[in-house]
Amino acid sequence: MDLQVCGAAREVTGSCYWMHVGQASFLVDCGMHQGGDKEEALNFAPFLFDPARLDFMLLTHAHIDHSGLIPRLVKEGFSGPIYTTAATCDLVEIMLLDSAHIQEMESEWRERKARRAGHRAAEPLYTQDDARQVPRLCKAVEYDKPVEPAPGVTAVFHDAGHILGSAFIELRLEDHGEKALILFSGDVGKPDQPIIRDPEIVEKTDYLVMESTYGDRDHPHDGRPVQELTDILKDAYRTGGNVIIPAFAVGRTQELLYFLRQISDEHQLDMPVYVDSPLAVQATQVFRRHREDFDDESKKMLEEPGGIFDWPQLHYTTTADESRALNEKRGVVIISASGMADAGRIKHHLKHNLWRPEAHIVIVGYQAENTLGRRLLEGDKRVRIFGEEIAVQAHIHELSELSAHADQSQLVSWASHFKPPKLTILTHGELSAAMTLQKILEERLHFNVVIAEKGEVFELTEVLR
Ligand SMILES: [Zn+2]
Numbered sequence: 435m436d437l438q439v440c441g442a443a444r445e446v447t448g449s450c451y452w453m454h455v456g457q458a459s460f461l462v463d464c465g466m467h468q469g470g471d472k473e474e475a476l477n478f479a480p481f482l483f484d485p486a487r488l489d490f491m492l493l494t495h496a497h498i499d500h501s502g503l504i505p506r507l508v509k510e511g512f513s514g515p516i517y518t519t520a521a522t523c524d525l526v527e528i529m530l531l532d533s534a535h536i537q538e539m540e541s542e543w544r545e546r547k548a549r550r551a552g553h554r555a556a557e558p559l560y561t562q563d564d565a566r567q568v569p570r571l572c573k574a575v576e577y578d579k580p581v582e583p584a585p586g587v588t589a590v591f592h593d594a595g596h597i598l599g600s601a602f603i604e605l606r607l608e609d610h611g612e613k614a615l616i617l618f619s620g621d622v623g624k625p626d627q628p629i630i631r632d633p634e635i636v637e638k639t640d641y642l643v644m645e646s647t648y649g650d651r652d653h654p655h656d657g658r659p660v661q662e663l664t665d666i667l668k669d670a671y672r673t674g675g676n677v678i679i680p681a682f683a684v685g686r687t688q689e690l691l692y693f694l695r696q697i698s699d700e701h702q703l704d705m706p707v708y709v710d711s712p713l714a715v716q717a718t719q720v721f722r723r724h725r726e727d728f729d730d731e732s733k734k735m736l737e738e739p740g741g742i743f744d745w746p747q748l749h750y751t752t753t754a755d756e757s758r759a760l761n762e763k764r765g766v767v768i769i770s771a772s773g774m775a776d777a778g779r780i781k782h783h784l785k786h787n788l789w790r791p792e793a794h795i796v797i798v799g800y801q802a803e804n805t806l807g808r809r810l811l812e813g814d815k816r817v818r819i820f821g822e823e824i825a826v827q828a829h830i831h832e833l834s835e836l837s838a839h840a841d842q843s844q845l846v847s848w849a850s851h852f853k854p855p856k857l858t859i860l861t862h863g864e865l866s867a868a869m870t871l872q873k874i875l876e877e878r879l880h881f882n883v884v885i886a887e888k889g890e891v892f893e894l895t896e897v898l899r
């Protein structure tokens with residue numbers, strides 16, 4: 435029995451683990467590397483394994499940094515099955531198609547550039563046709579119900595409370611009479627997130643493969659963002675300014691709808707809200723289909739007239755004409771993608787609103803360097819959008835607590851329920867974040883912790899109890 439860490443080692447993206455148990459060879463996650471050119475080049479590097487010879491894969495959740503290379507696996511001969519939750523099956527279908535569309539557009543752009551320079555460009559990482567093969571390979575599993583994808587491998591999916599359908603995957607392994615337990619945290623959610631349930635508590639594992647994204651920081655825990663959002667909406671309602679929110683289409687947008695419904699009801703704000711992103715509209719459909727994964731509060735809210743996704747002031751726009759028509763609106767909330775404002779329809783809305791002193795721009799997620807979102811946060815007074823210089827006169831707000839990741843104290847609190855595992859392997863975090871978390875887990879919980887290196891192999895041996 436062994437495990438090889440193929441990605442997300444001393445970095446946040448590219449989650450991928452290759453395992454051997456007896457005759458079985460399989461993956462846990464197969465994510466895309468994201469960030470700058472250097473990271474993106476990694477997506478084209480040869481896999482450490484032959485996709486055609488894998489027996490199956492297990493998927494923790496739909497985020498692209500965990501699922502984004504599955505179409506490439508399929509292109510190179512992987513034929514499934516992919517075990518994951520029903521909600522993840524539905525979410526990866528729309529997210530991988532969207533990702534393939536982006537890959538095709540980027541490849542076209544590279545090809546035009548290469549042709550002008552007199553050479554040929556590489557083909558896209560994968561195409562929409564490759565992505566369309568993935569859903570039929572997915573096999574839906576229920577939370578907490580063991581499945582046995584191969585002799586000696588039993589998998590149990592526990593709710594990770596990170597995004598809809600997200601899971602910790604517990605594997606009960608057996609090879610030649612030797613037994614071991616291993617748990618993959620995927621991404622650990624945080625308690626009290628809107629819509630989805632809290633992360634499940636697990637108490638026993640021999641090996642723990644754990645994410646460390648926010649291993650070195652805490653989010654403020656004071657409920658301030660909802661109050662701040664309320665103040666922003668009230669001000670906009672009074673002055674007739676627009677509220678523009680760049681947001682990831684899957685998860686963040688739906689959470690915002692939950693908060694916006696709550697705030698509008700409580701303060702009787704009759705403000706129209708527009709979700710202007712075809713992917714967000716599709717993702718919201720998936721949320722509607724999977725209320726079985728909602729927490730009790732959200733299930734109750736869904737039963738009220740209008741629920742979370744259909745209240746009277748809420749509108750969804752998909753066509754380009756509908757989107758353009760929003761330029762004429764005043765006193766409305768517009769939620770649109772991309773979350774970092776570096777692509778997509780949100781750029782149009784920013785162009786039409788940034789110069790208005792009565793407008794509010796609300797940043798709710800992480801903003802990478804060199805993105806338009808980051809420049810706004812840093813207080814740039816002039817930005818270029820579609821080649822036009824725009825004066826920034828709108829109010830810029832940052833509501834960082836709306837993150838779907840557990841922070842340092844929440845990670846430690848989740849880990850504290852385990853009887854110290856034989857070995858804890860930290861992944862999915864920058865080295866400094868992983869090192870800080872390592873120290874805390876060792877000192878406070880007496881865990882034996884290593885920070886995985888890319889390509890590192892861990893032999894899993896029986897732990898005698
Ligand atoms: Zn995630």
Ligand SMILES: [Zn+2]
Nearest residue numbers: 497499500621
């Ligand atoms: Zn992740």
